[in-house]
Amino acid sequence: MDSARRQRLMDAGLDVPAALERFMNNETLLEKFLAKFPADPNHDRLAAAIAAGDQEGALTAAHTMKGVCGNLSMTALFDLLTRQVAAFRAGDWDGAVAMMPELDRLYDGLCTAIAK
Amino acid sequence: MEEQNQHGAGDHRTLLIVDDDEFNRAILDNLFAPYYTIQEAENGRQGLEAILAGPDAFSAVLLDVVMPEMDGLQVLQQLREKGLLQKLPVFLITAEARDEVMREAYRLGVMDVISKPVVPYVVLRRVQSVVELFEARRRLSNTVEIQQSELMRRARQIAELNMGMLEALSTAIEFRDGESGEHVQRIHHITKMLLTDTRLGQGISEAEIELIATASIMHDVGKIAIPDAILNKPGKLTPEEYEIMKTHTIRGAEMLERIHQLRENEAYPYAYDIARHHHERWDGRGYPDGLKGEEISIWAQVVSLADVYDALSCKRVYKKAFDRQTVLEMIRTGQCGVFNPALLEAFFAVEPRLHRLYETQKED
Secondary structure, rough: OOOOHHHHHOOHHHHHHHHHHHHOOOOOHHHHHHHHHHHHHHHHHHHHHHOOHHHHHHHHHHHHHHHHHHHHHOOOHHHHHHHHHHHHHHHOHHHOOHHHHHHHHHHHHHHHHHHH | OOHHHHOOOOOOOOEEEEEEOHHHHHHHHHHHHHOOEEEEEEHHHHHHHHHHHOOOEEEEEEEOOOOOOOOHHHHHHHHHHHOOOOOOOOOEEOEEEEEHHHHHHHHHHOOOEEOOOOHHHHHHHHHHHHHHHHHHHHHHHHHHHHHHHHHHHHHHHHHHHHHHHHHHHHHHHHOOOOOHHHHHHHHHHHHHHHHHOOOOHHHHHHHHHHHHHHEEEEEEEHHHHHOHHHHOOOOOOHHHHHHHOOOHHHHHHHHHOOHHHOOOOOHHHHHHHHHOOOOOOOOOOOOOOOHHHHHOOOOHHHHHHHHHHHHOOEEEEEEEOOHHHHHHHHHOOOOEEOHHHHHHHHHHHHHHHHHHHHHHHHHH
């Protein structure tokens, strides 16, 4: 991983040293899972569930996505999803939905940084 | 050698990772691969089946909570019901470290709850510590077993040594009596045979019979208190001398009573009783207490008959050896005192075998 890519990922909210540590400095394995991230269906599922007012579906998608972000040390998105999952659980639907613009922004930024 | 056994036994170096998410499995796999053979399961049911197929194959199980088919808590519940959580440490790896999940998991007997996303050095250390603890515990129970059998061996040695000392004492006393030491050995055999092979020993355990046979060799220890002039007098004893001779029963019992270590020995109650009462007779005309019939314990009766039989069959300082027919006739007709009819019946039944003890001797 060159320093430019590393910096782009860091800027997008991915804590590269923490992620590498979780993969025991196995960079190949980290890249393999980073490559899978944009194709992960949970972001689309979350958006669709919110559009449909499906509370159960939204919680499941947000929860699964949170797990993936946690493993990849996508700190900013992970923290936001943690708050969103808590909001869904607490029955604060509007509060959870209000987090979506920020969530999309972080998600897109990460996908772009990974793709480059 | 031992070291080999401990590692060879079961080869407890496989880690089972149960998680429906490939990503999570890959992270844990990558983390633990240097230390374990990794086996993966994609849901609770698969994981449970893998464990039940061979619980001893695994060092530990890392278990996700939210999974299709069967969730982590259900797997825990099953393992608990099968009593497997005592020997197989299970870790819950969960993003759901909520109070109710943790509480339930610990109630079921989980080893530890580790939250996701995992922090490598934390999860590694927590799992390794527990696996090492379980391995140490297994080795320890192995060691305890080895030590136990060593203790048993020593206990046997001590028992043999005790027996040896008692024999030495009894034999030394017998030597003074002008005997060879074989008398006590024969009393031991005769007593044991009468109790083991006839109805006389009914209700007496094999272990007790062994104690009685051991006790029997001490029946004459009181003779150490009898002066040489009386003990080794070739002719008939005067009434006064005979009175002194008779005290070997009471003296023997007193001596045994004074040996503190012997008093704690399981054979002591028998030894005391036999030393004191091996000259009592069924009709109450024996000594020292003039006990009658069932008042005399069966073991004291057995030893008294064994003693008479052996004395008659061998040469003694005051008499020659009688031939077998004479011996049996003298016992039958009560010339050495009256014996319990049941005792005599049992004795005559095994006497042909007892007699062989003397045949081999005469050839020597």
